[in-house]
Amino acid sequence: MMTLYSGTTCPYSQRCRIVLFEKGMDFQVIDVDMTNKPEDLAVINPYNRVPVLVERDLVLYEANIINEYIDERFPHPQLMPADPVMRARARLFLHNFEDQLFDHIADIESDNAKVADNARAIVRDNLTQIAPIFNKQEYMLGDEFSMLDVAIAPLLWRLGHYGIELPKQAAPLLKYAERIFSRPAYIEAMTPSEKAMRK
Structure with a gap:
């Protein structure tokens, strides 16, 4: 086990x-x-x-x-794409999530208000940039739930906790987040x- x-x-x-x-x-x-x-x-x-x-x-x-x-x-x-090209793209996305989003979490949790505010702004802007893709598709890679959705979900859940407010144009991203949060496995x-x- x-x-x-x-x-x-x-x-x-x-x-x-x-x-x-x-x-x-x-x-x-x-x-x-x-x-x-x-x-x-x-x-x-x-x-x-x-x-x-x-x-x-x-x-x-x-x-x-x-x-x-x-x-x-x-x-x-299967949560990673079966096709090698798509799998490589998915790994690149995962790497970018770390670099552009998750690497800033430590700064958001910092006691230095200026550092934390700057990190919040970076995460907010990077999330807002990816929001439009959810006007066209259900999940990160299309219609299938994948490892990319798994990877970003914990951050989306913690937006309020981290004090990150998304602008109105990020509405498709927030709807997408609710789809993930309603999955039974996510809740469990x-x-x-x-x-x-x-x-």
Whole structure:
């Protein structure tokens, strides 16, 4: 059985939980309190961070690597495109999400108000730029739910929590977010702490 060490409020851990629930497989989630991490976390992950996936002798960290492994190991429903060209494009999207969106989360959570406000503005503007694609399609890659939707969902869930207000032209993105949030696997994958982020 797979075991996922997962932070209760960690957006990267939430990605992995979503994939596990989408696959409908047997797994165990160990909730990690980020302010009081268990000692064995530092033993299995040299960076002492979550998420960490353990399966027999295999130990993986980094959410995108964990999720691709799960997707290949349990291919139904398939979340990465089967076509190599589309899969490469999807990986590029995932890389850009990290660079343009998720890398700014640490700054948003910073005690420095100027740094936090600047990071919020960058994330807001980058999200607003991708909003128009949802006028034409249901999900990031078209009509099928994919790993890209999994990757961005935790950020969209936390917009209010992070103090990010999107402009009116981002309305298609917010409608898209509600489609993801209503998926049964998304709802099941949430921790009580995550649910409390949106009133």
